[in-house]
Amino acid sequence: MNxxxxxxxxxxxxxxxxxxxxxxxxxxxxxxxxxxxxSEQAPKNFTLILVFRGVHCSFCRPExxxxxxxxxxxxxxxxxxxxxxxxxxxxARRMSNEWDLTDLPVGYGLSLQQARSWGLFVSRRVKDxxxxxxxxxxxxxxxxxxxxxxxxxxTAPWMRLDxxxxxRGVQIAMDRGTPPxxxx
Numbered sequence: 001m002n003x004x005x006x007x008x009x010x011x012x013x014x015x016x017x018x019x020x021x022x023x024x025x026x027x028x029x030x031x032x033x034x035x036x037x038x039s040e041q042a043p044k045n046f047t048l049i050l051v052f053r054g055v056h057c058s059f060c061r062p063e064x065x066x067x068x069x070x071x072x073x074x075x076x077x078x079x080x081x082x083x084x085x086x087x088x089x090x091x092a093r094r095m096s097n098e099w100d101l102t103d104l105p106v107g108y109g110l111s112l113q114q115a116r117s118w119g120l121f122v123s124r125r126v127k128d129x130x131x132x133x134x135x136x137x138x139x140x141x142x143x144x145x146x147x148x149x150x151x152x153x154x155t156a157p158w159m160r161l162d163x164x165x166x167x168r169g170v171q172i173a174m175d176r177g178t179p180p181x182x183x184x
Contacts, residue, residue, distance in 0.1 A: 016119055017118065017119045017148055017151055018148070018182065018183045018184070019148055019149060019150060019151065019180035019181055019182040019183040020147055020148065020149075020179070020180040020183040021147065021148055021183070022146055022147055022148070023038065023118075023140065023142045023146055023147065023148045024114070024117040024118055025038060025039065025117075026038040026049065026084075026110075026114060026118075027039075028084055028107035028108065028109050028110055028114075029089070029092075029107060029108060029109050030105055030106065030107055030108075031092040031093070031095060031096045031101075031106045031107070031108055032096065032105075032106070036082060036084075036105055036107045038142065038146070039146070041080060041082075041142075041144075042144060043078055043079060043080040043144055044078025044079075044144070045077060045078035045079055045143075045144070045174060046077075046078065046079045046080075046141045046142060046143060046144075046149060046170070047079070047080050047082065047141070047142045047144075048067075048074060048079050048080065048081045048082065048139065048140070048141055049082050049083075049084065049138075049139070049140040049141075049142065050063070050064065050067050050081070050082070050083040050084070050137075050138075050139050051083075051084055051085065051110065051115075051118070051120060051135055051137060051138040051139070051140075052064055052083055052084075052085050052137060053085065053123075053134050053135065053136060053137060053157055054085045054086060054087040054091060054095075054130070054131060054134050055085075055087055055091050055092075055094050055095040055098070055099075056091075056127075056129045056130050056131070057157055058157075059137075059157045059158055059160065060085075060137075060157075061099055063137075063160055063163070064083050064099065064101065064104070064106070065099065065100065065101070066163050067081055067083060067104060067163060068081075068101055068102075068103055068104040070163055070164075070167060071103055071104060073167060074167065077167070077170060077171060077174065079141075079170065081104060081105075082104075082105050082106075082107065083104060083105075083106045083107070084106065084107035084108065084110050085107075085108055085110060085134070085135070086108075086109070086110045086111070086112070086115060086131065086133070086134045086135050087108045087109070087131065087134075088108065088109065088131070089108060089109065091108070091131065092106070092108035092109070095108075110135065112133060115135040118138060118140065119138075119151070119153055120135040120136060120138045120153055121135065121136040121138075121153055121154070121155045122134070122135055122136070123135075123136055136153070136154050136155055136156065136157070137152075137153070137154045137157065137159070137160060137161075138151070138152060138153040138154070139151070139152045139161045139166070140152075141170070147180070148180070149180045150180065150181070150182075151182075
């Protein structure tokens with residue numbers, strides 16, 4: 001188990017992110033090698049960060065694969081996509097071998113502190129295939145200036161953002177110049 005998770009998960013308070021505020025830092029290793037840092041991203045409009053539960057989750061694989069399938073449409077909108085989980089390196093290697101992700105940067109090793117700073121909900125293992133602690137799903141749009149534009153978090157594996165609706169909504173918001181909502 002990750003040494004950062006040795007303490008009780010409730011010892012680290014969850015943050016509450018407000019749209020329009022500075023997004024927390026994010027720096028994680030990539031499943032294919034290298035490092036991914038939010039501070040180094042330079043999209044035209046947004047960085048989309050999809051947080052998934054891990055390789056154990058039957059709902060995650062199709063969602064992450066769908067994100068990969070939409071990557072060119074997202075790029076046409078000036079959105080760079082990235083997916084990340086709290087899985088460790090062994091589980092990330094397993095995911096790389098089992099899932100067909102050839103064109104999407106996927107990170108691993110999201111720490112409990114990072115998950116909490118992003119306002120994600122965290123769960124404990126209830127089945128042997130799950131890690132001891134992992135985050136529930138979340139999705140974030142971060143502007144090039146590092147501010148949070150929009151966010152979605154779930155407490156259950158089956159409550160997911162519809163990525164096609166997200167694409168449509170982002171296009172409408174960009175066309176209308178809609179400011180971030182939910183900043184109060």
